[in-house]
Amino acid sequence: MKDRFGREFTYLRVSVTDRCNLYCIYCKVPELPRPERMTLPEIARIVRAAADVGVRKIRLTGGEPTLRSDIVEITEAVAATPGIRQIVMTTNGLLLGRLAAPLAKAGLQRVNVSCDSLDAENFRNITKGGILQKVLDGLDAARAAGLVVKINCVVMGNQNDHEVLPMLQFSIARDFDIRFIEYMPMNLGEGEGLYGAPETIPSAQLRDHVAKTYKLIPEESSATSGPADTYHVVGTRTRVGFISAMSNPFCENCNRLRVTPEGKIRSCLLTGGDFDLVGAIRAGASDADLSKLYLQALEGKPAVYELHKFGAVDMRSIGG
Numbered sequence: 001m002k003d004r005f006g007r008e009f010t011y012l013r014v015s016v017t018d019r020c021n022l023y024c025i026y027c028k029v030p031e032l033p034r035p036e037r038m039t040l041p042e043i044a045r046i047v048r049a050a051a052d053v054g055v056r057k058i059r060l061t062g063g064e065p066t067l068r069s070d071i072v073e074i075t076e077a078v079a080a081t082p083g084i085r086q087i088v089m090t091t092n093g094l095l096l097g098r099l100a101a102p103l104a105k106a107g108l109q110r111v112n113v114s115c116d117s118l119d120a121e122n123f124r125n126i127t128k129g130g131i132l133q134k135v136l137d138g139l140d141a142a143r144a145a146g147l148v149v150k151i152n153c154v155v156m157g158n159q160n161d162h163e164v165l166p167m168l169q170f171s172i173a174r175d176f177d178i179r180f181i182e183y184m185p186m187n188l189g190e191g192e193g194l195y196g197a198p199e200t201i202p203s204a205q206l207r208d209h210v211a212k213t214y215k216l217i218p219e220e221s222s223a224t225s226g227p228a229d230t231y232h233v234v235g236t237r238t239r240v241g242f243i244s245a246m247s248n249p250f251c252e253n254c255n256r257l258r259v260t261p262e263g264k265i266r267s268c269l270l271t272g273g274d275f276d277l278v279g280a281i282r283a284g285a286s287d288a289d290l291s292k293l294y295l296q297a298l299e300g301k302p303a304v305y306e307l308h309k310f311g312a313v314d315m316r317s318i319g320g
Helices: 041-054 072-079 096-106 120-127 131-145 159-174 203-211 275-283 286-301
Strands: 009-013 057-061 086-090 110-114 148-157 177-182 217-218 229-233 241-245 256-259 264-266 272-278
Touching: 009 041, 009 275, 041 275, 072 086, 072 096, 096 110, 096 272, 110 256, 120 217, 120 275, 131 148, 148 286, 159 177, 159 203, 177 203, 177 286, 203 217, 203 229, 203 241, 229 275, 256 286, 264 275, 264 286, 272 275, 272 286
Parallel strands: 009 057, 009 256, 057 086, 086 110, 110 148, 148 177, 177 241
Antiparallel strands: 217 229, 229 241, 256 264, 264 272
């Protein structure tokens, strides 16, 4: 499945909920009680149609995907889909302590855990109330369950940029990979954290900072490196990645589409149009009809995203 720019798409991010149990300063959206937008059978059909047009990797995301009471069953359904070879999840880790083992048994292979600070007070400020120890317990449970673990850390000037080396040292000690992600001002007017208003720090600056302490060897891009420029940390089992979402967008190598919690295809995180999969399912569409919607979505995928072209972006509504 290729778009008009020749990019091949084998990866689908499925946001199974727009609910979250944190209120992070770079993704803050008021929590509203509401039912889930997609049912388990609808998610299964959406994934099956994607597999029919060449998708091989599914990432379950949100909001916070582990808030769904049927997340284990969703994982099982995805794992049972012919053609799907890799199932991963992005989570804040708060509920992994009890869910890591059943998710691994259901077919989950990899987990990306968002953790932006190892200081309990700073973590609480960034997440507006999150408990760091629960995330650390979730990381331990994921490793014990046999899941491949990667830490995602959004680096923000005036907030957690002083923790880059401690975060890497933590990952090295546990043989985790880690990715440092440039802060993107998605909501146009975030408030301040513990040390002030967040600022974007270019990935090149972060990489140079890390390289003063650790020898880094660049790695070739792979199916698991995603948009990151990835380096092996010499003398360790850890790979560190830098995602330059602001300073050097990775759009030319993009291989993903997204399904929002409402069941719509979004061809780009920031500027892609929406095609209603769930609406089509509820109107009686066949799997072939759904597959055609994926192909239509690709036609409108931009060459490069445009931040804030349509105003503030609600990350929970599209699946970060």
